Amino acid sequence: MSATTNSTDVWIVVDPVQDYEQSLKILGVYGSRRAAEIAMPRLWRKLGLWRNGGDDGHLEIQRWRGDTLVSSREVEVR
Known part of the structure; x- marks a missing residue:
């Protein structure tokens, strides 16, 4: 289904792929x-997604309209 002017926008929080052995994890749709x-931050703590022995890491917010990725933004979570 292609995106149209009437398509609904959604924002998806994902844990992005870090290496070839991982797959993208969808954490929530808003x-x-x-x-x-x-x-x-709540998703980060709830799922225990700590990397490199620390509490800091990156999640990504993707904006989708229909089946089209409109924008993507990486956010540092502490």
Whole structure:
């Protein structure tokens, strides 16, 4: 299904692929960028996604319209 002017925008929080052995993990789907940003620290802690022995890492917010990726933004989570 192609994106149209009437397609709904969604924001998806993902744990991006870090190496060839991993796959992208969808952590949540939200109706606005702000809601996705607010949820990120909670998702990070809840899922225990600690990398390199520390509490810092990166998650990504992807904006989709229909089946088209509109934008992607990496966010550092602490």
